[in-house]
Structure formats: C-alpha cells, structure tokens
Amino acid sequence: xxxxxxxxxxxxxxxxxxxxxxxxxxxxxxxxxxxxxxxxxxxxxxxxxxxxxxxxxxxxxxxxxxxxxxxxxxxxxxxxxxxxxxxxxxxxxxxxxxxxxxxxxxxxxxxxxx
Amino acid sequence: xxxxxxxxxxxxxxxxxxxxxxxxxxxxxxxxxxxxxxxxxxxxxxxxxxxxxxxxxxxxxxxxxxxxxxxxxxxxxxxxxxxxxxxxxxxxxxxxxxxxxxxxxxxxxxx
Numbered sequence: 001x002x003x004x005x006x007x008x009x010x011x012x013x014x015x016x017x018x019x020x021x022x023x024x025x026x027x028x029x030x031x032x033x034x035x036x037x038x039x040x041x042x043x044x045x046x047x048x049x050x051x052x053x054x055x056x057x058x059x060x061x062x063x064x065x066x067x068x069x070x071x072x073x074x075x076x077x078x079x080x081x082x083x084x085x086x087x088x089x090x091x092x093x094x095x096x097x098x099x100x101x102x103x104x105x106x107x108x109x110x111x112x113x114x
Numbered sequence: 115x116x117x118x119x120x121x122x123x124x125x126x127x128x129x130x131x132x133x134x135x136x137x138x139x140x141x142x143x144x145x146x147x148x149x150x151x152x153x154x155x156x157x158x159x160x161x162x163x164x165x166x167x168x169x170x171x172x173x174x175x176x177x178x179x180x181x182x183x184x185x186x187x188x189x190x191x192x193x194x195x196x197x198x199x200x201x202x203x204x205x206x207x208x209x210x211x212x213x214x215x216x217x218x219x220x221x222x223x224x225x
Contacts, residue, residue, distance in 0.1 A: 004156070033212070042118070042202055042215030043157070056211055091156065098211055105156040 004094050004106035012112045013082045021109045024074040025094030032075045037089040082113045116141040120216035135219045137203035138185040147186050150202040193223045
C-alpha cells in the first residue's frame with residue numbers, strides 16, 4: 001500500500017493561471033479530506049468528499065476553488081485564477097470510513113504563486 | 115467558532131530534556147482531541163483522546179486530556195534529535211467530519 005499520494009509535490013503558477021492538485025487515496029479508502037496550511041499556521045479544513053459526493057465544503061472559499069472525487073481516479077482540488085494569497089501547502093488525507101482516527105495524510109503539494 | 119490554541123509556539127531544548135506541549139480548545143459538542151507530528155512532510159498521527167484523565171502512552175511520548183479545563187498536554191521524555199518537528203493538536207466535534215487544528219508547536223532538539 002503506497003500511502004496517500006499527492007502530486008505534484010511542488011507547483012509554481014503565475015497569477016491568473018489555474019492550479020490542479022491531485023490526491024490518490026490509500027487503497028480501500030473512499031473518504032478524502034483537503035486541508036490548507038499557510039506558513040507558520042496550522043492546517044485549515046477545506047472540503048470533505050466521498051466517492052462522487054461533496055459532503056462538507058464549509059472551508060472552501062466561495063469563488064475560484066472547487067474539488068471533486070470521481071468514481072475512478074484521484075481527487076482533484078482546482079484553483080482558478082490563482083492569486084499570491086493562494087500560496088500554501090495543500091494536504092489531503094484519506095480514510096476508509098468517516099472519522100479522522102484512521103485518516104492518513106499525504107506529503108502535500110506546495111503551491112507558489114508568482 | 116471552534117478554536118484550538120497551542121503553546122509555546124516554539125521550543126528549543128537539549129537532547130535528553132523532557133518537554134511538555136500544551137493545547138487548549140473551545141469546541142461545541144466535543145468528540146475527540148488528536149495529536150500529530152509533522153516533520154516537513156505529512157502529519158503523522160500520534161494519539162487520540164476522548165476521555166479525561168486517561169493517559170495515552172507510546173514509548174517516550176504520553177498525552178492526557180482534561181475535559182473540564184479544556185486542555186491537553188503532550189509530554190516527551192528523554193528527547194532525541196529525531197523528535198524535532200512541529201507538533202499539531204486538533205479537535206473534532208460530534209457530527210463534524212473536519213478537524214480544527216492549532217497553529218502548532220515547533221520543537222527543536224539540539225544535540
């Protein structure tokens with residue numbers, strides 16, 4: 001079991017471009033959580049998805065951000081028209097069922113907007 | 115709004131020292147408190163606490179929860195340089211799937 005795989009590990013985008021962050025959960029895990037970590041801060045919840053469904057997106061900014069977890073393939077966090085303030089580390093975690101004690105985190109994607 | 119505050123934000127000690135990291139919280143309908151270790155990469159799970167006064171222990175690490183005073187501590191004895199990391203505390207509310215994290219304590223162990 002390869003663990004939670006996130007790619008790319010590092011992503012540089014110019015202001016106004018789109019960023020796509022991918023998260024492949026652990027085998028057998030159908031629950032995915034996305035968190036954002038700004039420098040010197042803790043992780044902030046963004047969205048919780050099960051296969052093909054968004055369960056809780058209360059932490060997602062209302063504009064430019066979207067997430068999906070299709071039946072086949074990885075979960076995608078998409079940021080349109082990126083701005084400097086989007087620069088952060090984005091972590092995903094996956095779990096075989098709801099709840100966080102069995103959740104494993106990926107290595108994160110560090111997004112830098114220039 | 116649910117809130118988690120960790121202290122100190124940064125701590126530097128010598129190898130062999132014992133450290134205590136603090137986590138206080140405010141959460142509606144508390145379910146559990148979790149500790150994670152983050153070493154430049156993915157946060158890794160350490161402990162989950164749900165009941166007051168019951169110490170969880172793993173090697174040199176231990177943690178306890180006080181639900182009356184709304185805090186938890188993480189103790190590390192006989193520290194080693196490999197303990198250097200950011201230690202994150204998070205709480206989970208009943209019915210909510212998300213974790214609310216504190217800002218973390220950056221622990222540095224000098225040889």
